[in-house]
Amino acid sequence: MSLDVSASAVSEAEILAGVAPRVATVRRVVQEAYETYTYWLTLDDPVVRRAYRFEPGQINMFGVVGVGEIPISVSSDPARPMRLAHTIRATGRVTNVIKGLRPGDRVTLRGPFGRPWPVSAARGGNLLVVAGGLGLAPARPAIYRAIRDRGAFRRVIVLVGARGPEHMLFRHELDAWAQWLRFRGIETHLTVDIADDTWPYGEGVVTTLFPRASIDPRVTTVFTCGPEIMMRFAVRDLLGLGVPARRIWLSIERNMHCGVKLCGHCQLGPYFVCADGPIFRYDEIGELMGVAEL
Amino acid sequence: MRFLDEEGFGRLMALLAARGYVVIGPTVRDGAIVLDRIDGAKDLPRGIREAQGPGAYRLEATGDHQLFAWSHGPDSAKRFLFPPREVLSTATRLEGELRVDPAPLPEVRYAFVGLRSCDLHAIEVQDRVFAIADPAYRKRREESFYVGVNCGHPGGTCFCDSMGTGPRCAAGFDLALTELGGGFTVEPGTARGEELLSELGSREATGAEAAAAAAVTDGARERMGRRLETDDLPGLLYRNREHPRWDQVASRCLTCTNCTMVCPTCFCNDVVDGISLDGTEATRTREWASCFSEEFSHMAPGDVRKSARSRYRQWLTHKFASWIDQFGTSGCVGCGRCITWCPVGIDVTEEIAAIRVTDGEVAVAEEVVA
The missing domain is CATH 3.40.50.80 (Nucleotide-binding domain of ferredoxin-NADP reductase (FNR) module)
Structure with missing residues (x-):
């Protein structure tokens, strides 16, 4: 039985790029503000590293093996995608483990996901x-x-x-x-x-x-x-x-587990923030933002 | 249309097993009809019917020999095609090198016997969620064989007729059966089903048998336990986000997540990491999750849906409204499991009807809307 999945706008290649975690190495950790650090990463696989591109505002799933993944936008220059910065405040279970990362430590990345700043x-x-x-x-x-x-x-x-x-x-x-x-x-x-x-x-x-x-x-x-x-x-x-x-x-920020519209956590009304966002136009979501606990 | 006697039905199950399928069918366990691995017709719930209502499920003896005199228990094919717990990847750390491997694709091939039309539709609803991004789901889905059984015994909480998803199997099956006294009428839905049927020694159904088969589902339509007016459900639910009924239902809802666990289309899941005691191996596992738990919407600044009101509203509105925006189909197939298995008997058809009769009861102050 072959499946008709034409309803989805996301291409298979895009999704497979985001479904498989890639190993990356922490190169540099810089304190930016109170409890907040920028982690500079390079992807380990040279082919993946050279092929990786992101648009401003897009998200990666940043993972510490055995601990978990969090959605974090890339904070560095999209013209230099071989070195990726993620700026993270330690507030929860995963981010507090991330705070202990040092140069040379290995993490995983999946992405990039989402609609960028236009x-x-x-x-x-x-x-x-x-x-x-x-x-x-x-x-x-x-x-x-x-x-x-x-x-x-x-x-x-x-x-x-x-x-x-x-x-x-x-x-x-x-x-x-x-x-x-x-x-x-x-x-x-x-x-x-x-x-x-x-x-x-x-x-x-x-x-x-x-x-x-x-x-x-x-x-x-x-x-x-x-x-x-x-x-x-x-x-x-x-x-x-x-x-x-x-x-x-x-x-817009929401809880995310997958990045490819199948975990359900990031829903905001009809939108999946991971794919339809995180960048939205105000006339698309203004009404939704006004509804408490949506 | 062909006719298969009871022995022929036994041959069907044996042939599926002989072809390497793991045969999954209805069987009685712990006082309910569940889906599990079965070895033949002897494992099926013969002479048993269900009594279903809001928060109520009982098995009763029918006194006859029918195999399918019931609608469905808590299980659906979801438990097999989208397992409650599934390893996504494993990571090993040896001599400082980290290696991440995606889980191998599943080898098992299922043959589902006895799925109702509502559950066949539910599989197609989940296809739209998983079929592209989840290769393991896609492989299990494509390699499985589907034997539907037309429903002649809708439960007290069923409303597939309102949702347009039953009781007659319309699509998504390889073979569709209708149980008559002493055998089944059979219709193939695919070339694969037709080929299997040709090996079973069936005969052409008589006109009377064909008419009797049609009467089974026609009668079921008349006996639906519930009805739901589906006209413009998205509009109704979107404009009633501040309706007082949400507070009323929240005063009863236990946020126990039962409805989302038994729902054949609910797909939300968590991704959870685990680690071996010596710290050299980690697994990333996907588990069923529910929008009824508070941590489901957890973010660093705080949980989004703190109240039961907001979580019930999210679930119902997603199921009947935003699902259509997201996937082009309703998230509800009218199986009624969420009503039966709700410990306090909350009834979605009743909640929606209550909102509909007082549509717009709380108008949001216009000057506040941006």
Whole structure:
């Protein structure tokens, strides 16, 4: 009996690439913020390593053998896919084991999964990235792509908020962007909820940066990623400024076990976040985001 | 249409076993009709019928010799095609080298005997979930043989007629039987079924036998224990996410997960890692999971569905509405197992009907909708 599975939009090759775990080696571990580290990996198999590509915002299933897998977006530059960064805060059973990884340790990767940030949708206009806390990690590949292709956009604006200076990811890189990349047309504004004496940037939630960014709603495409409550307020203010719902893109987080729409954990209404997301357009999910415990 | 006498039916089971199939059929165990490996017609539930209702299941003697005078117990083919626990990969660590191997593809070939039309449909529903991404499922599915039995004895919780999935086997079988006194009418559904049938020594069914076979399922249609109005179920459930009925059902639901375990289409699963005591070998295992458990929606910032209300709403809405968006088919085949095996007898047809008669009872404040 041959099966009719034409209902699925995912090709078999894509799925097999994600179903089989690949062994990878930890090359470098960098502390980014409180309890948060970036793990730089290379895939062990040279053929797989050279063939691996990812798009900004896509997810890998990051596995520690004998412990488990977690879904984590790639936080490094998509133009350099041979070295893959995953930025992870230790909060649970698996992530606390990951925290103990050292260079030379072996892990598994499956992926990449999901719908990426549509960087090209912002071409010709302004790209506005609004990131909160750990949400900067999934957004960073999109920023790298915009920096490499700066001439394709009128303005590139990066707004980042965090709870405090010790929670701000990629601090050295953000300092460099704020000081030097503004000469190349990358406008970076940072803020923390509660500042200390050493903090040279703004104080307040990330939406307080909106006036400083002088957003032109007619030509702006927004990528926002962070805690759901932060994104909700960011979207509310952006809609208030006149940015159309169809030009606001969000990254949604859900529990995931498979990455290929068969474990059921990541459902949000009709969507599987692992494949239909994690990046959604606000007009696709705004109504669903408003429903408690959906 | 052919006719096979009882001895011929015995020959069918023997021939399937002779061809290397592991024959899976209904048999009585622990006071229920379950699916298990059977050695012949002697293992089938002869002279037994079921009494099913919300939260109720009993076996009773019929006093005759019928083999299929019942609808179905808690088991479906799901337990074999998508096993409750399955190793996905193993990893070994030797001299510092880590090796990950996918589990070998299964070698077993099943022959399912006695599946009802609802359960044949359920297999096709699960195909849409697993057939592409799960090579082990696909191999088991493609290599199995399916003998359907048209249903003449719907249970008190059955509503396949409403879901368009029975009681007559319409697709997904190699052979479909209808039990009459003293034998079976047989219809092949595939070339493979036709070839097997040609070796069984059947004869052409008489006009009276064909009419009697049609009467079996026609009568079953009349005796459905439940009915469900299916008109625009997605619209109904999507616009009633804040309906008070969800709170009402949550006050009864124990979130025990029974409904999802007996459902022949529920596919949700966990991936769990285990490790050997000496730390050199690890296995990654897939296990059935349920959206009724709180940890199902666990994330670092907190669980998404903390309340029983939200979990019941997720299950019912997925089954009857979002499943259609995701897979192009309803997730419900109307078998009624979730009603029978619910320890407090929650009835999906009753819950949906209750929402339908008070459609839109709680309107979400319009100014809040973005």
